[in-house]
Amino acid sequence: MTEQFYPFKEIEKKWQKKWAGMGLFKMDPDSPKSKYYCLMMFPYPSSSLHVGHGRNYIIGDVIARYKIMRRFNVLAPMGWDAFGLPAENAAIKSGIHPRISTFKNINTMKKQLYSWGVGYDWDREIASCLPDYYKWTQWIFLQLYKKGLAYKKKAFVNWCPSCQTVLANEQVIDGLCERCSTEVDLRSLEQWFFKITAYAQRLLDDMELLRYWPERVKLMQKNWIGRSEGVEIDFKLEKSQGRAPAFLRCFTTRVDTIYGATYMVLAAEHPLLENLIKGSDKEEEIRKFITEIKRESLLDRVSTDTEKKGMFTGRYVLNPVNNRRLSLWISNYVLMEYGTGAVMAVPAHDKRDFEFAKRYSLPIEVVIDNPKGHLDPAKMKESYIKEGVMVNSGRFNAISNMEAMSRIADYMEKEGIGRRVTHYKLRDWLISRQRYWGAPIPVVYCDRCGIQTVREQDLPVLLPEGVKFKPHGESPLKDVKDFVNTTCPTCHSKARREIDTMDTFVDSSWYFLRYISPKDEGKPFDKKLLDKWLPVDQYIGGIEHAILHLLYSRFIVKVLYDLGYVGFKEPFARLFTQGMIIKDGTKMSKSKGNVVSPDKLIDRYGADTVRFYTLFIGPPEKDAEWNDRGVEGAWRFLNRAWRLVVSRSSLVSRDSESQNSDLRRKTHATIKKVTEDMEGSFHFNTALSAIMELVNEIYAVTDHPSTSLGTDGPSLDFTRDRRTIPRLHSGQASHELNESIKTMIILLAPFVPHIAEEMWERIGKKESVFEADWPLCDEEALLQDRISMVVQVNGKLRAKVEISSRAGEEEIKRAVLKDKDVNKWIKGKIPKKVIIVKGRLVNVVV
């Protein structure tokens, strides 16, 4: 008895072994071919992968395999983002060291990747938790420190009470911890920062180099960096004396509205506030109010829904353009983190100022009038923030507010009352973590010499093994005496080590550089090699890293560029962000219990079926709903293609000339479509559809026992099986049929590599299908003698006309106007116009 279905188990094992043996994914450093660096975001080693994760690796594998077939020298490495909280949290519960659980997980995941048929150059594997890797993470810290880009300061930082550590701004989502969704506190702590703000402008400017990044990712980064241009203006304090400041500086992007300022507001954290209220008769009351605001949670503080509360300080400032006296307020709606912590309030033209003014009955003055209807402050229901004409603004009246914006700024700079400045929302990157499972920050504190960095030759600062994991608000490393107690690298007297570890995003901000020389013990990377291999040609990963990882990596590479370590400004030339796999309406997660494990599916249908379905489910950049029935369809198709090959020796087309040329046309149209999808959009779903159409066509032009000769004809493996197989009357397969089957196999290879290899072998090929030439589309084959043109009458589809493909416009027109269906609709009227779209359509207008 022959197999009921294609024997995927043997096939997959066989070819996975062969690829490893032949070094299909080994990058050849001496190859003369052009390089292609195909990179997938390295995963965090969690317990196991589900089919949603699989999508990422399968997409990358398809691209890598395609590029191998196109004769590129492909680098497709894999590694592990192996430091991080989940392993440490598990350790707290189970007592098992994070290193052990991490490597156990790595092993599981590696097996899964292998069983998917996903290939990598495993000789280049890295894990960020290994000393030979984090040594260089620490080295990068030292380079930033030397450049003044790593610094320690006391600041209000985000603290997650559950994770017991600080978090970067980027790791706080809606005031909650990105990891555990616990509400984040603000704490004043001394912490290490990377000065990413020094690169804000360049991170913006260099987006020009990111032509092949998704627009939305660039927009998200732009938004996050949040550049805004405006004017800083000094407002003199009325009756300033004693320790009270002489003036208050505020920032505005709407300097055109300055004549409409009716009060000023300070943030509760404003550093000059203390001296302003001292001695005021309501000092106590104000102080109480300030404390109250400061106690508001971060969440409330930054929410637009939070009620605006304010209190008058009893003081006044003077508007420098018109000397108007403005009352000075404190409110929760002004934040110290942005601008100067002081805002000139223009209720007529700012939503928040309007709300506040209404609540505290502060004056509203219109200075930009609506050209569509005069604004009356007494009747306004909301602020007017659109463009308009300047009014009540002294010498700037009657011009457009857009023009006034630059003219007022000019005037202020000339008079020395204000100057143009640019602000960014981007904050410096807080990299200290009070946790164990991370790279130690290579810093030593000496009572005599102060902060000292560890010397490069003393790296790595090893993470000690014997540690109590339970967090207590400070790094668990604090309790490891052998670790903490050290000597000062400068004066050799007793000193203490920094006990915080680095944010794991530091590890992942440079890993793609290490793949180029992963075993180099003397340096983190080799500039010459790096400049050859970078930037990454294709980076593939999830959209969730649009800001965090992708922004940090860009920053670190720019720093390394400035230091002369690398010769490129951007790490990733092309970025592809794949969509999530959804199940039952939400993304797969263990806690929701909706994960689909690939292992069972691979066991039942084989890796190729799972790959096929994952790729066929929809365009890879979009989210897609997983449907187990769809897997069945992929399985059916692969068997259908398989039967074509195993019965091929007895397969012949019906002997018609025209069918042969139809088949050849379909074959070459498929080559064209698949190649376009591979080179352009990565829309593998349509590429696979096209191959399915080709298979359908092959079936259509061959005969089947059930419809023709029954049991006559050459016998073959499958005849005892009752299944219908395509087969011939007699004779041999036509050249066209052979070509189409061969083409089908090659085109399928990047997507379903195991079955493609086996089919390739079964049609008598000795070499691997990945060594075969990718077929070229013969444009000539696409041409047809006669084509069918669609005919519309007044834009409505009314007929189809068969005509020579070489027919000129006149000939087409004649043929169309002769057609009886067309005439039925023209009803003797004279055509006003006949529009001809060549090769496509004719529209007769009457």
Place this chain on the structure above:
RNA sequence: GCCGGGGUGGCGAAAUUGGCAAACGCACAGGACUUAAAAUCCUGCGGCCCAAAAGGUCUUGAGGGUUCGAGUCCCUCCCCCGGCACCA
């Protein structure tokens, strides 16, 4: 609130970028093969009118517009998803 991305059959989705809407697949229905089932092969499969066929007619979130022709372009509006958000 601002900025993106969407809305097409019962479902996943296609549509050479302004030219036959629904390719390809799933589900479903009918047929062939089978004692039977599974598998396989073939056929059908947006709505409405018509007994059926032929034919007609409507249909891409809603409404309007541009055009010989609109899923695709423009305007107004509704809904879903994502990002940012008292950012001055």
